[in-house]
Amino acid sequence: MTTGKSKRAFSLVELVIVIVIIGIIAAIAVPRISRGAAGAGTSALRADLHVLRNALDMYSAEHNGLYPTIADFIGQLTDYTDIDGNISPTSTKDATYKFGPYLVSIPVLKVGDGKGKSKVAAAAAADVGWVFIATTGKINANGGTTAADEEGTLFKDY
Numbered sequence: 001m002t003t004g005k006s007k008r009a010f011s012l013v014e015l016v017i018v019i020v021i022i023g024i025i026a027a028i029a030v031p032r033i034s035r036g037a038a039g040a041g042t043s044a045l046r047a048d049l050h051v052l053r054n055a056l057d058m059y060s061a062e063h064n065g066l067y068p069t070i071a072d073f074i075g076q077l078t079d080y081t082d083i084d085g086n087i088s089p090t091s092t093k094d095a096t097y098k099f100g101p102y103l104v105s106i107p108v109l110k111v112g113d114g115k116g117k118s119k120v121a122a123a124a125a126a127d128v129g130w131v132f133i134a135t136t137g138k139i140n141a142n143g144g145t146t147a148a149d150e151e152g153t154l155f156k157d158y
Helices: 012-062 073-078
Strands: 130-133 136-142
Touching: 012 073, 012 136
Parallel strands: none
Antiparallel strands: 130 136
């Protein structure tokens, strides 16, 4: 009582083989993707530090070798200032407040203990993203004492 048409379908063995192949591909791809994400955070940290350090160098060059103060760090880098580092009260450039701005905003730290924070302080703390030493102009990530990149370099030592 066949009508001459044969049924076409995948056998159970064929489906199992396809699932095994997909599993093997996933086992290879997932670790590579996660390593790529870790590398992206490290690259972002390097780029953000480069931008911050360049802004600090420009600030210092225009302010007689001085660096921003911890108290006014954000304002001194993101607003107009005078030669002494006083921030423009109107956020406008004029004959007195003619220096800056050097940054649009302070970047958010993307790795380490300060991940997700943009606050700048003189010492590492839970709510701090960046650690800045005003006397030397050195800025580093608040990476904590154990957070490191794939090669073992601590984020705070970048």
